[in-house]
Amino acid sequence: MNQVALWIAMGATIAGCYFAACSAALRSFSRSKLSDLLEESGKSQKLEPFLERTSELVLITSTMRVGLNLLVLLCILSLFESVFEAGEQQLLKYVVSFAVAALVISVFAVAIPVSMARYQAERLLVRTMPLLNISVAVFRPLASLLYLFDPIVRRISGGQTSLSSSDELLTEEILSVVEDHEEDAAVDEDQKDMLEGVIELRSTTAGQIMTPRTDVKGIESDASLEQVKDAIITLGHSRIPVFHDNLDGIVGMLYAKDMIKFLGQNGQPFDLKQVIRDAFMVPESKAVGDLLGEFKARKIHIAVVLDEYGGTAGLVTIEDILEEIVGEIQDEYEPVKDNPSIRKLDDGVAEVDARVYVDDLNDEMRLKLPEDDGYDTVGGFVFSTLGHIPAVDESFEFDNIRITVTDAERTRVNRVRVEVLAASSGDDGNGR
Structure with missing residues (x-):
């Protein structure tokens, strides 16, 4: 019996190593590298069917790995049955058996398979693909049974759909x-x-790329012809929001080209409301990818972004979307900025526009400033950290970063100086 148990344990260990390696490889393989290997071996047609079965294969290989590890444990218990006498040595038998099983499983079901998957995941899958396909055919009933629990577990854990x-x-x-x-x-x-x-673009929203309300300039709906002309010249925009009373009451959008016909008509009756076009309204949560599609379908370039209460949160243009792809765009009529969004002053020191997004600053300066649902920008981070609107030259430290307000108004921060400090052994981790 002991000899049979030994052979079964060895077979289960080898099989468990194989399934553990496949399970790890299925979780870490590169689709492009797998495609290249299959193409080299003339089996490129097998890629799509294999990818469709990936989740099923992960479930089957993981289940087989667990089952085989349990079989190894039972076989080791059987092997030590004759070594230890009944009675007081039973506890010692279990301790030794579990210790040996843990060692065998750690080496052959964890260390070796994970290393194989880390360095040769795609090659391993190509070589064992026929056997994996057989495994799917044989154990599909088991997989179907296990899949019955998938919706329940997903609901309990709040997980996303597959x-x-x-x-x-x-x-x-x-x-x-x-x-x-x-x-x-x-x-x-x-x-x-x-x-x-x-x-x-799929995960970016209109609220994240819009020009905020505080920077939006518009024209009142009862403005005279001269006031409209002056506003177009002063603001320098080809599309300007027209509002009644305040920016929450945007009634339309004025296109500068629509005013050409009024040139030289000083003193003539003029009603701005007859010239403006309908304003396209979108919520802050509007996905930028979807918004770009609507811009194309409607043949427009600008939209008013509304907050959850129906007020104006800002404006978003097709240029804002393009800048998410190609970076900042500056046309020939746009004045050159004296203060770029992030201006490097020295190693680890920069002057930053408070409207810069925290994640962009983190990427640019390799920082780890926290990102939160309560704010998106550096200015929002400053407000959230201090709990009040800071004055010029007010500063604070977060971790090993000192932030100093260099330009501010009564209701907002405009620019800050960000300086990475030398790491301190006495830092408590919160930097305050």
């Missing part, structure tokens, strides 16, 4: 491929940024 998870994995895969090609010099930094910008 489609959303699949989309996230695909996005991560694309970004991974781009980074790989960047290392090979096949993709330069600008191309990488553009590709990342396109991918991130």
Whole structure:
């Protein structure tokens, strides 16, 4: 019996190692690398069917790995049955058996498989694909049974649907491929940024890229012809919101080109409300990718962004969307900015526009400022941290970063100085 148990334990260990390696490989493989390997071996037609079964394969290989590990444990218990006498040595038998099983499983079901998957995930999957396909056919009834619990577990854990998870994995895969090609010099930094910008459009909202209400300039609906002409010249925009009383009451959008016919008509009757066009309204939560599609369908370039209470939160233009892809755009009529959004002053020191997004500043200066649902910008982070509107020259420290207000008004912060300090051994981690 002991010899049979030994052989079963050895077989279960080898099989468990195989299924553990496959399970780890299925969770970490690169779709592009797997496609290349299959194409090299003339099996490119097998890629799509395999990808469709990936989640099923993960479930089957994981289940087999657990089952085989339990079998190894039972066999080791059987092997030590004759070594220890009944009675007082029973506890010792279990302790030794579990210790040996833990060692065997740690080496053959964890360490070796994970290492194989880390360095050879795609090659392992290509070589074992026929056996994996057989496993799916044999254990499909078991997989179907286990899938019955999937919706229940997802609801309890509040997890996303498999489609959303699949989309996230695909996005991560694309970004991974781009980074790989960047290392090979096949993709330069600008191309990488553009590709990342396109991918991130799906998760970016209008509220994140809009010009905020505090920076929006408009024209009152009862303005005279001369006032409208002066506003167009002063503001320098081709599309200007027209409002009644205040910006929460935007009644339309004035296109500068529509005013050409009024040139030289000083003193003639003029009603601005007869010239303006309907304003396109969108919520702050509007996905930028969807918004771009609506801009194209409606053949417009600007929209009014509304907050959850129906008030005006800001304006978003097609240029704002394009800047998410290609970076900041400055046309020939736009004045050159004396103060760029992030101006590097020295190593680890920069002057920053308070409207810069925290994640952009983190990327630019390799910082770890916290991102929160309560704010998006550096100015919002300053308000949230201090709890009041700071005055010029007021500063505070967060972790190893000192932030000093360099330009502020009564109701807002305009610019701050960000300085990375030398790490202090006495830092308590919260920096205050």
